[in-house]
Amino acid sequence: MHSRTRRAAAAVAGLLALGLAAAPSVTAAPRATAPTPGAAASLPSYETWQRDVRKAMDPAIPYLKDRVAQGGSKLAIVLDIDNTSLETEYHPGAPNKPVLEFAKAAAGSGVPILIATARSESGKSAALSALKKAGYPAITEICLKKNESHAVDVKIRCRKQFVAEGYTLIANVGNRPGDLEYKNYERGFKLPDYDGQLS
Numbered sequence: 001m002h003s004r005t006r007r008a009a010a011a012v013a014g015l016l017a018l019g020l021a022a023a024p025s026v027t028a029a030p031r032a033t034a035p036t037p038g039a040a041a042s043l044p045s046y047e048t049w050q051r052d053v054r055k056a057m058d059p060a061i062p063y064l065k066d067r068v069a070q071g072g073s074k075l076a077i078v079l080d081i082d083n084t085s086l087e088t089e090y091h092p093g094a095p096n097k098p099v100l101e102f103a104k105a106a107a108g109s110g111v112p113i114l115i116a117t118a119r120s121e122s123g124k125s126a127a128l129s130a131l132k133k134a135g136y137p138a139i140t141e142i143c144l145k146k147n148e149s150h151a152v153d154v155k156i157r158c159r160k161q162f163v164a165e166g167y168t169l170i171a172n173v174g175n176r177p178g179d180l181e182y183k184n185y186e187r188g189f190k191l192p193d194y195d196g197q198l199s
């Protein structure tokens with residue numbers, strides 16, 4: 001056998017081995033993260049969502065404690081409401097527990113809780129009472145949608161306003177990519193939105 005032929009045969013054998021090795025991981029891929037191309041997107045189960053939320057929030061309380069210990073002026077955290085603070089999609093009105101735990105840890109450390117939400121200004125008192133009913137500590141400030149067309153613009157205006165008021169935004173928790181845009185905060189915690197399925 002010529003060496004060129006042997007090399008070609010070895011390459012083919014290698015490709016076959018790769019194909020065989022890759023096959024099980026493809027079939028075992030979870031549906032939520034690898035939807036079938038062309039299939040309608042569907043929300044994952046509540047359990048999967050909670051697992052994903054917990055994974056994102058796991059470092060939040062240790063981070064908060066470390067950050068508070070470092071000090072600074074008017075440290076505050078910013079939370080989104082829908083599908084972040086509250087389980088809007090899965091259990092309307094119920095607290096999203098990992099975020100509630102984070103908010104309680106912040107309050108326990110004397111860190112104000114600021115809310116930035118794309119809910120409209122007219123729903124301000126309803127939003128505050130929903131958070132209170134869900135067990136959230138006192139909300140120091142809430143900033144809502146005025147006349148913006150896009151939620152991202154609301155979130156950016158609200159955070160700019162908080163910074164202008166002198167707050168140091170040590171954490172920003174949201175579930176839409178737009179919630180984390182414009183980085184005038186120290187650390188972001190991005191919860192899942194499953195390609196825009198969760199508001």
Ligand SMILES: [Mg+2]
Nearest residue numbers: 080082083199
């Ligand atoms: Mg949201």
